[in-house]
Amino acid sequence: MKKLSVTLSLLTAAIFFMAANLPMGEGYAIGDKVDDFNLQGIDGEWAMLSESMGEDGAIIVFTCNTCPFAKMYEDRLIELHNMYAEQGFPVIAINPNDPDVQPGDSFDKMKERADAKGFTFQYLFDDGQEVYPKFAATNTPQVFLIDSDMKLRYKGAIDDNPQDADAVKTNYVSAAIAALKDGKDPETTTTKAIGCGIKAKKNG
Amino acid sequence: MKCRLLLALLLGTYFSVLAQPKSPKVVNFEQFESYLSNTSDTTYIINFWATWCKPCVEELPYFESITRDFAGKPVKVLLVSMDFENQIEKRVVPFIEEEKIQSEVVVLVEPNANAWIDKVDPRWSGAIPATVIYRADQRSFFGDQFASYEELKSIIESYL
Numbered sequence: 001m002k003k004l005s006v007t008l009s010l011l012t013a014a015i016f017f018m019a020a021n022l023p024m025g026e027g028y029a030i031g032d033k034v035d036d037f038n039l040q041g042i043d044g045e046w047a048m049l050s051e052s053m054g055e056d057g058a059i060i061v062f063t064c065n066t067c068p069f070a071k072m073y074e075d076r077l078i079e080l081h082n083m084y085a086e087q088g089f090p091v092i093a094i095n096p097n098d099p100d101v102q103p104g105d106s107f108d109k110m111k112e113r114a115d116a117k118g119f120t121f122q123y124l125f126d127d128g129q130e131v132y133p134k135f136a137a138t139n140t141p142q143v144f145l146i147d148s149d150m151k152l153r154y155k156g157a158i159d160d161n162p163q164d165a166d167a168v169k170t171n172y173v174s175a176a177i178a179a180l181k182d183g184k185d186p187e188t189t190t191t192k193a194i195g196c197g198i199k200a201k202k203n204g
Numbered sequence: 205m206k207c208r209l210l211l212a213l214l215l216g217t218y219f220s221v222l223a224q225p226k227s228p229k230v231v232n233f234e235q236f237e238s239y240l241s242n243t244s245d246t247t248y249i250i251n252f253w254a255t256w257c258k259p260c261v262e263e264l265p266y267f268e269s270i271t272r273d274f275a276g277k278p279v280k281v282l283l284v285s286m287d288f289e290n291q292i293e294k295r296v297v298p299f300i301e302e303e304k305i306q307s308e309v310v311v312l313v314e315p316n317a318n319a320w321i322d323k324v325d326p327r328w329s330g331a332i333p334a335t336v337i338y339r340a341d342q343r344s345f346f347g348d349q350f351a352s353y354e355e356l357k358s359i360i361e362s363y364l
Binding site for chain 1: 328332
């Protein structure tokens with residue numbers, strides 16, 4: 001009996017340890033199938049990834065209302081969605097920030113921002129912050145491009161110039177989608193970009 | 205009388221020029237890179253921040269305290285602003301003035317972050333705040349806010 005309880009408590013400890021380490025993990029690697037998720041959008045509807053994605057995949061982007069870098073990409077996200085939704089890759093935006101830490105990223109503020117900017121894409125709220133750690137997302141904005149099998153094919157920046165859309169030399173998302181359409185692997189599968197750190201819930 | 209007025213005007217202009225806050229140096233990555241690879245005996249604390257980044261601004265006083273508390277020791281704080289180029293006069297200069305920032309500030313203007321983030325540190329996700337602390341070959345990277353001044357101070361002391 002004693003042995004069993006020790007084993008059990010060790011097991012519990014191990015599980016807790018794993019859970020605690022989840023946000024620090026590597027997240028999905030390129031080629032990994034991403035788990036389905038179900039998040040509420042600003043229209044009040046719950047959206048499953050598997051149902052919201054297009055025929056060929058989706059441009060999942062972690063973004064928010066408050067980060068200056070995220071704001072500079074709002075118009076470009078609308079453009080991406082308007083261009084690629086019909087081609088099978090809609091933009092699915094997710095706000096991962098904890099509104100207790102960043103009040104400007106509350107669900108109500110998301111609605112206001114989407115109205116003001118005229119978002120044409122779904123804008124979902126990672127309430128409880130269970131989705132972004134699986135992607136090991138760190139910044140806003142940060143893109144995760146999946147294909148029709150929900151496999152991760154590109155992650156990182158949208159393009160190479162946050163401050164000036166007209167001066168962009170490489171649009172990583174467009175390039176990756178073009179490659180997928182040709183049945184090829186994207187030439188660049190991972191990039192980094194300056195952005196705002198995701199605001200995780202503070203303990204205690 | 206007229207002469208005196210002119211003199212007063214001239215003096216006024218002279219002093220108002222003197223009273224202007226010193227504008228931070230604006231650098232591209234090539235110019236900035238030398239800050240990352242000094243081989244001297246000095247411990248460098250290089251903090252990436254921006255005026256619009258709340259956690260960054262919260263921890264700036266820690267770096268200011270380092271500059272003050274380690275004065276006369278081989279310790280150098282460099283605050284690297286990621287503010288956008290068109291915000292330097294509007295936001296960075298007034299911020300330095302109002303907060304009476306004593307540490308050296310440079311503004312890094314290099315839009316294609318992907319070309320240089322890994323050269324700062326491969327562990328850096330690109331989110332700010334982020335801090336590199338190094339002395340010659342010894343180097344640490346911190347991809348998050350420091351919990352307290354004491355935490356930062358004890359890390360720096362371990363370098364001395």
